[in-house]
Amino acid sequence: KMFGEWGTLLNARALNYLLYPQEVLTFISLWSVLLLLTSCAFFAYLGFKIYRAYITNFSYPIENKKIRIAQIIVIPALLIIGYRGGFQLSPINESSAYYSNLQINNQIATNNVWYLAHSILDANDSKNPFVYMDEKKAKEITNNLFPASAGKTTAVFKNTKPNIVLIILESWTADLVKDLGGEENIAPHFNELRKEGLLFTQMYSSGFRTEQGLISIFSGFPAQPNNSIITTPSKAEKLPSLNIELGKQGYQSSFYYGGEIEFANMKSYLLNTQFKKIIDKNNFEKNELNSKWGAHDEFVFKKQLNELNNEKTPFFSVILTLSTHEPFEVTMQTPFTGSEEQERFKKAAYYTDYCLHNYFNEAKKQSWYNNTIFILVADHGHRLPKNRDVSMPVGRRLTALITGGALIDDLRGKTMDKICNQHDLTSTILSQLKLEHKQFVWSQDVFNKNSKQFAYYSNESVLGWILPEQDIIYGFATQKVVRFNPKTQITLNDTLLTQAKAYLQTLYQQYLDY
Incomplete structure (x- = not known):
């Protein structure tokens, strides 16, 4: 349900709304809740039966010390390998799952639980996750988006105290x-x-x-x-x-x-x-x-x-x-x-x-x-x-x-x-x-x-930058432009993309500094 409204997977922001259960329940119907609980119960039961049938029977604990020692060593190692996604140099991130130009396809391919845990860690991080350049340069580019404006406005109100x-x-x-x-x-x-x-x-x-x-x-x-x-x-x-x-x-x-x-x-x-x-x-x-x-x-x-x-x-x-x-x-x-x-x-x-x-x-x-x-x-x-x-x-x-x-x-x-x-x-x-x-x-x-x-927007997945020349949608997971709408300029303008990155970097740093 949240995906349909927000266009993102379950994330840390959604957890904040659990403080308001009455309001959250207005989003979902009784049948949705019953379906969720029934599905959870079914898959928990199915998993338990499979584990007991094919992995171990709780009535007969393993007595072989070599097997028990192997379990203690091997299982954590497998979990660590699985957590980082294999033996490659860098651990997996969203980019490992992304494969399409359509954002919804990439989100379907991403592990929901992993994404939630990642977003919680990011939300609690005191470091700016959107650093693309030197801080001084980012501020300079951002400041240039807001030129001096004294005395140049067009009157819209009939008087100055309506x-x-x-x-x-x-x-x-x-x-x-x-x-x-x-x-x-x-x-x-x-x-x-x-x-x-x-x-x-x-x-x-x-x-x-x-x-x-x-x-x-x-x-x-x-x-x-x-x-x-x-x-x-x-x-x-x-x-x-x-x-x-x-x-x-x-x-x-x-x-x-x-x-x-x-x-x-x-x-x-x-x-x-x-x-x-x-x-x-x-x-x-x-x-x-x-x-x-x-x-x-x-x-x-x-x-x-x-x-x-x-x-x-x-x-x-x-x-x-x-x-x-x-x-x-x-x-x-x-x-x-x-x-x-x-x-x-x-x-x-x-x-x-x-x-x-x-x-x-x-x-x-x-x-x-x-x-x-x-x-x-x-x-x-x-x-x-x-x-x-x-x-x-x-x-x-x-x-x-x-x-x-x-x-x-x-x-x-x-x-x-x-x-x-x-x-x-x-x-x-x-x-x-x-x-x-x-x-x-x-x-x-x-x-x-x-x-x-210009106009800016964002969510957990993208940074949007809307201009007379072109619209640029930049993906955080891929660190690439995921959508580009040409207007007066038919090729991607890297200078405008740099503007967008500088804007977000400076904005988020101010959020952290408050």
């Missing part, structure tokens, strides 16, 4: 939106809403989990391949914060979520970043908790809208949706009636789209609407509804839109086509408010004419 509502859409891949290449009838209301706003066509998520998306949006810090910094509060608390910067300007902050806010250390992070009001499933009535995760989106939107009318301005209010999270169970009738996972995902997205429609219809009636910016952005991409490979750029492209009464009118219905990352939103927002954002070193103002076009 209210800001940030709607983080769970799993809203670009494939859900017609104008981003998605199907026409999954999000019909969003397709109308985008005519009132500025649509981003080339925004990508660096990570693939919700907590990584929160860190990216609020702290402008990209995701790491094998860790989520939010799961280590001692590191996460050292990150800069968009909310803290807005708080210094008198913004009243609130965060609304229909699920369990303690999941994946979200609560500790939100408290450290000084959100004044945090609403989760415990703040909803029992009859509103009709989702496996908690309260469906309609109740969260309604609650936030009602409470904003009593909020002092300016305010910074965040909604994190959840209805498009597995198991994709919603209560309304939609055009998608199939029971397949793909159809259920479309149904859930259609429901959230309907909730957005009702929300904006009511928001436009409020006195504060004309001085409010709404930023809608996905927390991460998703493999559904088109069964994308989340190790590829198409699996990381997001839905992102800026709208509201405080958006400059000439930008309505337009698109922002610059390649950028989700974590660039942090500096972009602060720049529009004419506030300092140098502390967000990994985030750049996308409306600044000097900002460069």
